[in-house]
Amino acid sequence: MSWTCGTCYREFVSYRSREQHINAVNHNYPTHECDRCCRFFGSRSAVIQHMNDCNHWRYDCPMCDETWPTMEQVKEHVINYHRHCTPCNRTFANSNAIKMHLNSRIHRGTDIQCPFCKQCYTSATGLSHHLETGSCPQAPFIDRDAIYKLVRSKDPSGIISKNLIDWKPSSRYEATDRAWNGAGWECYFCHRAFNTRHGLNHHLNSPVHQQNLYHCPNRAGCGREFTSFAGVMNHLESESCGFTRFEKVQNGFRNIISGDRLIGF
Structure with missing residues (x-):
């Protein structure tokens, strides 16, 4: 040689x-x-x-004999092929599991802040759920309906929100004694049984049986619809339909909550 x-x-x-x-x-x-x-x-x-x-190629994979042109490609290979998190030294059963791990607070931190109570969340899904469920102590007036109105104002083209001419505010339900079927408190809509009336009421007033307000922006390739903003955010963050990346979802969400820009992914 x-x-x-x-x-x-x-x-x-x-x-x-x-x-x-x-x-x-x-x-x-x-x-x-x-x-x-x-x-x-x-x-x-x-x-x-x-x-x-x-x-x-110059750079070696630490887990197999493959070589790559850059260290960044080695890292992507280790994650995508070996499903291994190097900083944590953990290997996961499937690609979805390692994606969830890498997008958790362990690696992402908590930099999505509620504009009202200043509590921090790891992702857009977490803050969306916090606001839609009326859980913010500083903004109890914010709920699923208020979030939908906000999103519609930032999404006139209907990228993720449905333009519902006949939209009505969310219905409120209260279980009566007739919901008791002898073994549990039964939902009239889906017939699921709950141990307590409170549990049934919580279920009835969740978005489960409400009107779909959102859809995946990947209409041709996915087309899924969602009853809550947290639902569509979680879908996009999972990258399951390949429409966008986790980071872009967070940036788009920040524009919705605190900026004056229209929605875009």
Whole structure:
């Protein structure tokens, strides 16, 4: 094996001796040299083909024999192929599990802040649920209906919200004694039974049986509809339909909550 000077084409028995020569006489390395071996080529496409064929890229995967042109590609390979989180040294059963882990507060922190009570959340889904359920102590007037009106005002083109001409505010329900079926408190709509009347009331007044207000912006490839803003945010954050990335969802959500820009993903 010999190493060639890219200027005078003199050959050397080792990489080190060639390096000393190049530094001493101000010569250059071959333009299209393999990252791993001493071979060089007449074009960039030729050396790329060689490195692909021989697995001769510069950076090694720590979990297999694959090599990659950049460390960023190694990291993506470890996550997507091996489903392994290197900082936590954890391997996951499937791609969805590792995505959820990487998008959790362990790696994302809590930088989505409620504009009213200043409580912080990891994702748009968390803050959406906080507001839609009326859980914010500083803004009890904010609920599912108020969020829908806000989103509609920022989404005139209906990217994620449905333009419902016949839209009416969410219905409120209260279970009566007739909901008791002898074994549990039964939902009139879905016949699911609950241990307590409070549990049934909570279920009845959740978005479960309400009108769909939102849809996935990937209408051609997905088309799913959702009863809550938190639902469509969670769907987009999961990247399950491939329409957008987690980071873009967070940026779009910030514009809805605190900015004056229209919705866009």
